[in-house]
Amino acid sequence: MPIINGTVLFNKENHGDGLKKALELKPQEIIMEIRESGLKGRGGAGFPTGTKWMLAAAAISEKKFVICNADEGEPGTFKDRVLLDEYTRLVFEGMIIAGYAIGASKGYVYLRGEYRYLLNKLKSEIDKMYSENQLGNNILGSNFHFDIEIRLGSGAYVCGEESALIESLEGHRGEPRNRPPYPVNTGFMGYPTIVNNVETFAAVPVIIFKGAEWFEKIGTDRSKGTKLISVSGDCEKPGVYEVPFGTTINEMLEMVAAKDTKAVQIGGASGICVPKSEFGRNISFEDVSTGGSIIIFNKDRDMLQVLKNFMEFFVEESCGQCTPCRIGNIKLLEGVQMIERGECSMSYLKELIELGKTMQIASKCGLGQSSPNPFIAIMTHFENEIFTQW
Amino acid sequence: MLVSEKSALTAEIEGIVNEYGNTRDNLLPILQRILNKHGHISEFAQQEVARLLDIHPVEVYGVVTFYGFMRVKEEGRYIVRLCKTISCDLAGKEAIARAIERELDIKFGETTQDKKFTLEYINCMGMCDAGPAMLINDTVYTHLTPRKAIEILKNCK
Ligand SMILES: Cc1cc2nc3c(=O)[nH]c(=O)nc-3n(C[C@H](O)[C@H](O)[C@H](O)COP(=O)(O)O)c2cc1C
Ligand code: SF4
Ligand code: FES
Numbered sequence: 001m002p003i004i005n006g007t008v009l010f011n012k013e014n015h016g017d018g019l020k021k022a023l024e025l026k027p028q029e030i031i032m033e034i035r036e037s038g039l040k041g042r043g044g045a046g047f048p049t050g051t052k053w054m055l056a057a058a059a060i061s062e063k064k065f066v067i068c069n070a071d072e073g074e075p076g077t078f079k080d081r082v083l084l085d086e087y088t089r090l091v092f093e094g095m096i097i098a099g100y101a102i103g104a105s106k107g108y109v110y111l112r113g114e115y116r117y118l119l120n121k122l123k124s125e126i127d128k129m130y131s132e133n134q135l136g137n138n139i140l141g142s143n144f145h146f147d148i149e150i151r152l153g154s155g156a157y158v159c160g161e162e163s164a165l166i167e168s169l170e171g172h173r174g175e176p177r178n179r180p181p182y183p184v185n186t187g188f189m190g191y192p193t194i195v196n197n198v199e200t201f202a203a204v205p206v207i208i209f210k211g212a213e214w215f216e217k218i219g220t221d222r223s224k225g226t227k228l229i230s231v232s233g234d235c236e237k238p239g240v241y242e243v244p245f246g247t248t249i250n251e252m253l254e255m256v257a258a259k260d261t262k263a264v265q266i267g268g269a270s271g272i273c274v275p276k277s278e279f280g281r282n283i284s285f286e287d288v289s290t291g292g293s294i295i296i297f298n299k300d301r302d303m304l305q306v307l308k309n310f311m312e313f314f315v316e317e318s319c320g321q322c323t324p325c326r327i328g329n330i331k332l333l334e335g336v337q338m339i340e341r342g343e344c345s346m347s348y349l350k351e352l353i354e355l356g357k358t359m360q361i362a363s364k365c366g367l368g369q370s371s372p373n374p375f376i377a378i379m380t381h382f383e384n385e386i387f388t389q390w
Numbered sequence: 391m392l393v394s395e396k397s398a399l400t401a402e403i404e405g406i407v408n409e410y411g412n413t414r415d416n417l418l419p420i421l422q423r424i425l426n427k428h429g430h431i432s433e434f435a436q437q438e439v440a441r442l443l444d445i446h447p448v449e450v451y452g453v454v455t456f457y458g459f460m461r462v463k464e465e466g467r468y469i470v471r472l473c474k475t476i477s478c479d480l481a482g483k484e485a486i487a488r489a490i491e492r493e494l495d496i497k498f499g500e501t502t503q504d505k506k507f508t509l510e511y512i513n514c515m516g517m518c519d520a521g522p523a524m525l526i527n528d529t530v531y532t533h534l535t536p537r538k539a540i541e542i543l544k545n546c547k
Contacts, residue, residue, distance in 0.1 A: 117528055171453070239519050295518075309476045
């Protein structure tokens with residue numbers, strides 16, 4: 001299927017009165033529209049947004065909550081920062097529409113502590129929305145009420161995981177919960193809660209304004225719309241790019257003027273490392289899926305050092321609650337250090353890869369389930385490079 | 391701590407708890423306010439928060455020690471946090487790290503004797519397209535060079 005180009009978010013002409021239009025629809029009609037658009041979560045896991053909202057809407061409860069996940073901590077990812085900074089309204093409007101659709105009257109933005117400098121700007125935008133009757137009581141003349149409050153994180157990557165985020169909002173250590181139950185049933189304070197990424201919310205008013213049919217034409221068969229990609233590393237034009245799903249890695253590299261690229265890390269430290277031979281692959285949920293980052297490595301980079309940096313990250317950020325992740329990441333890091341010193345035998349390396357596979361299965365949350373990804377990928381694709389160094 | 395200082399801190403914490411409400415879900419905002427004003431959350435402050443929220447002090451301690459930005463001891467007035475994650479590493483954070491260490495004459499994890507600067511590493515702070523990046527208290531600095539980093543430190547009064 002050909003890819004239809006188009007911008008969804010980075011084109012102000014698409015930002016109409018989605019909120020007003022939404023409030024004229026019935027909640028079920030909004031959920032239908034979002035389902036038909038094919039919108040999937042932009043935070044990494046790609047769960048269908050319409051389905052999540054439908055589950056929360058169906059839950060019977062006196063209170064429900066909407067949470068915007070602005071904890072953006074995945075190394076190499078900064079697209080939510082740009083959305084919050086430059087397209088603030090779109091994000092808040094998406095939250096209000098979500099609240100109306102599922103029957104919630106309170107929304108929280110969980111903003112990572114590192115983005116505290118954005119706080120005043122976000123707060124003044126919220127104040128403006130209250131004064132324009134877009135927040136508070138009887139929004140735009142409807143009988144819908146909604147409030148938004150911003151909460152700050154305090155420097156813990158794992159709090160981006162939705163159940164850890166909820167723990168943190170409730171005043172606890174940010175330790176992920178067992179799932180199920182999922183937040184749509186038992187979320188904040190035990191009430192049905194939807195947690196969505198900043199970019200997911202931002203797409204909502206645009207979809208309502210332009211229509212699901214318009215949105216659904218952009219992208220690929222199974223990945224609708226566009227994706228914001230944060231590009232960093234070895235290239236001339238780093239930054240945030242909006243591309244339709246289906247864009248190949250080669251096309252991305254050309255866009256950002258990257259030269260002599262040896263490999264790219266897609267989806268941050270917990271994503272996957274793609275070597276040059278696979279640059280024809282494309283960014284989509286069905287091929288290379290990403291929460292929104294590409295880190296580029298040119299031919300001079302030492303992939304073992306790259307891997308060491310990732311493993312140090314996971315050792316520090318593991319919440320320590322479950323053994324495969326707490327101990328496993330340390331073992332993998334030690335393995336990298338052994339290789340560095342030339343002390344790792346091939347059979348021990350094989351054992352470490354097996355350990356990684358065990359962690360993928362046995363860890364409690366996505367952190368430990370995905371932290372072995374770069375280890376396995378880099379050891380597989382760059383075995384020759386790494387083991388000819390000694 | 392002097393008794394008068396203690397009661398001043400108690401009064402202050404009571405004020406903050408009153409403002410947010412004495413329920414557990416307000417624990418983080420309450421602690422963040424104390425941290426912002428005092429630079430750390432002392433054992434005494436933790437006990438007072440626990441008392442006012444009617445939870446065990448160990449619950450508060452558990453939270454304070456979980457989050458990277460919270461601290462229990464007094465440290466520098468300026469917390470300098472240099473990003474050490476991959477994109478900033480590729481962009482040359484090592485040179486910045488060495489330059490700052492030389493300039494302040496401390497290692498990462500340490501505080502200068504005059505309690506002006508505490509030097510730490512931080513993980514990716516979302517400025518990867520503009521690395522090397524660092525955070526000094528709440529302010530972000532990007533596109534660092536050794537010279538620029540030192541200038542910035544010199545401008546901290
Ligand atoms: C360790 C870890 C960190 C995560 N960090 C984030 C994050 O910073 N932002 C985010 O939106 N989702 C993050 N997620 C995914 C969330 O758990 C959740 O799937 C997402 O917020 C759902 O929103 P979406 O469906 O709109 O993508 C993280 C997951 C894990 C396991
Ligand atoms: S996988 Fe890691 S981060 Fe997740 S719960 Fe287990 S120890 Fe914590
Ligand atoms: S890697 Fe340093 S800000 Fe992201």
